[in-house]
Amino acid sequence: MKRLILLLVWVLLDGALLPHANAGETKPTRAVMPHGITLLTLSRSSLPIVSLKVMVKVGSAQDPEGQSGLAHITASLLEQGTKRRSATQIAEAIDVIGGRLSVETEEDFTSIALQVLKKDLDAGVDLLADLLISPAFDEAELARVRRNTLSGIAAEADDPTAMAARAFRRHIFSGHPYQYPVMGREETLSKIDRNAVVAFHQTYFRPNNVILVMVGDVTQEEAAGLSKKYFSKWEKGPIPAPTPALPAPIRERIFQRIDKPDLTQATVMLGHLGITRAHPDYYAVSVMNYILGGGGFSSRMMADLRDDQGLVYDISSWFDAKRMPGSFEVLLQTKNENVQAAIDAVLRQIKRIQGGLVSDAELSETQGYLTGSFPLRMDTTAKSAALLGAIAFHQLGLDYFDAYPRAIRAVTREDVLRVAQAHLNPEHYALVVVQGTSRDAPAQVEPK
Numbered sequence: 180m181k182r183l184i185l186l187l188v189w190v191l192l193d194g195a196l197l198p199h200a201n202a203g204e205t206k207p208t209r210a211v212m213p214h215g216i217t218l219l220t221l222s223r224s225s226l227p228i229v230s231l232k233v234m235v236k237v238g239s240a241q242d243p244e245g246q247s248g249l250a251h252i253t254a255s256l257l258e259q260g261t262k263r264r265s266a267t268q269i270a271e272a273i274d275v276i277g278g279r280l281s282v283e284t285e286e287d288f289t290s291i292a293l294q295v296l297k298k299d300l301d302a303g304v305d306l307l308a309d310l311l312i313s314p315a316f317d318e319a320e321l322a323r324v325r326r327n328t329l330s331g332i333a334a335e336a337d338d339p340t341a342m343a344a345r346a347f348r349r350h351i352f353s354g355h356p357y358q359y360p361v362m363g364r365e366e367t368l369s370k371i372d373r374n375a376v377v378a379f380h381q382t383y384f385r386p387n388n389v390i391l392v393m394v395g396d397v398t399q400e401e402a403a404g405l406s407k408k409y410f411s412k413w414e415k416g417p418i419p420a421p422t423p424a425l426p427a428p429i430r431e432r433i434f435q436r437i438d439k440p441d442l443t444q445a446t447v448m449l450g451h452l453g454i455t456r457a458h459p460d461y462y463a464v465s466v467m468n469y470i471l472g473g474g475g476f477s478s479r480m481m482a483d484l485r486d487d488q489g490l491v492y493d494i495s496s497w498f499d500a501k502r503m504p505g506s507f508e509v510l511l512q513t514k515n516e517n518v519q520a521a522i523d524a525v526l527r528q529i530k531r532i533q534g535g536l537v538s539d540a541e542l543s544e545t546q547g548y549l550t551g552s553f554p555l556r557m558d559t560t561a562k563s564a565a566l567l568g569a570i571a572f573h574q575l576g577l578d579y580f581d582a583y584p585r586a587i588r589a590v591t592r593e594d595v596l597r598v599a600q601a602h603l604n605p606e607h608y609a610l611v612v613v614q615g616t617s618r619d620a621p622a623q624v625e626p627k
Contacts, residue, residue: 207567207577208399212406215387215415219567219577220402221394223560227297229395230560231307232568235289236390237383239363240356240423240503246371248363251284252324253376257291258282259320262313264306266320272306280306284361287502288572294561297396301405308409311384316376325371328362335360339446339613340510342437347448350433350609351506355426385416390571394564426504428452433609442615444492445518449525450508451608456500456573462586463594464498464602469545470595471532472496472509477544480528484511490521498602502573507603515615522610529605536592550584 207221239250258280259266273280276299281292291310295303335341345360352358363371391410393402429451454464465473472480473496484491492512499505513521557563557580570579 207580209571209577210399210403212386212403212410214407214411214413215385215389216406216410216413217390217571218402218406219390219392219571220397220399221392221563221567222396222398223394223563224396227396228560229295229297229300229303229393229397230564231291231293231295231303232390232392232394232564233291233293233307233311234390234392234568234572235291235311235384236287236388236418236572238285238287238289239359239361240286240421241383241419242356242359242363243375245367246363246375247359247367248328248361249371249375249379250289251362252321252328252368252371253379254282254284254289255324255328256316256320256376257310257314259324260315260317261309262315263309269306269310272302276302278303286357286361290565290568292561292565300397300401304405304409308413311389312410312413314380316373316380318373321373321376325368328368329365331362332360332365339439339442339444342439343446343448343510343611343613346435346437346611347450347508347609348506350435350611351429351450351452352426354424355503356423357426357501357503357505382416383418385418386410386413387415388418390568392564392568392571394567395560421502423503426452429604429607429609431607435609435611437611437613438616439613440616442613443515445513445515445612445614447511447513447518447522447613448508448611449522449608450496450506451604453498453505453507454500454602455502455504457502457575458500460598460602461500462583463590463598465549466542466545466587466590467532467537467595467599467602468496468498468507469549470537470541471528471599474545474548477548479532480509480525483528484521484524488520488524490517490524494521494525518612518614526605529599529603532599533596533603533605535596537595539592542590542592542595546587546590549587553584553587 207219210218212218237250239247242249258269260269264272276295278293278295278299283290291307293303293307335345348360349358391406454460469477470479472478472494475481475495478496480494480496484494490513494509494511496507496509498507509525511521511525556566570576576582
């Protein structure tokens, strides 16, 4: 009951924290501390809440060959015990102050999110430093985390969308670390022992490889003081430069069908290599993709394939922009017998947006939505901290809160056409279909 009450308090308080915030009022500060941490602070004293976000610049893309899942296992163990606290004591410490803690691994970075009341900020930073600097990496906890990870992988193996995504990534990022799931693979997790985890942590978890964000009822001076108090003895170290070559674009059409008996609905994923987050075309691509398939019921793909033709239950497209080129993906669900027609319609819509200017209305409505919804990405301290961490990681500039709406509004119809022609390829792509083997399922799908 206590945890439920605390959760409701967090939802009510943090959800109401920034109702009037806008880009012009968002003035973060940045400092590189003597001990190496890059510290970003955004002061908002409306309510006594502080959200912290740690970005360690290492993710699954740095997993050594044959040890896919090492970054995920290492991060998962951070809150499972330190040299000062057991896993139970860590959970109790969070519970006592009514805080919220989460750890997440992605391809490019590992993040820790923590929310506390202002009065508990000192205790929260103390705990955060303990997790980052002094994890115990207990053998029993490692075995438990490995079992849980294997269970998660097994669960995904029965999910059509997860099955399609895994196969799709293997084709898109063949030969590149992005091809592997962040959680790792069954055949590699057994090779990850405590020595590997300790070595990975000692190599990458260094203050000069960390971004620390504090948003809420905290000043820059307070944030710097806490950083100095709890992280000053954390030793810097040389960080290995990322070594993977850039993913290679697909030069052909790749097709894979995955049979899953008794499915009456097919899951289809189609796409190819995309762009980096730092690419100068990112904003024009965002506008173009919203019109094409990213805009929900406002998109061309949804209007054509679902509303007009009734071919799909759902469809969307997106560019997954990362530190290195990510992917362009179209995902749809349809009846088994409609797979080929849906694929053909997707390719027609891609060619259509490459073949002529979008309308003034489409451009205006898209720009209005993207700029109008932008403040929702920072309407709580937690969202603001996450966004500010991403801004720092991708080096987008502290004026991003003003620059993003300005960049979206500057996109022209000609820009949309240019980036569609440059970053969409309806001739060379990977196509994965997870489909039933009932009598209604076509024996073969042929990309055209």
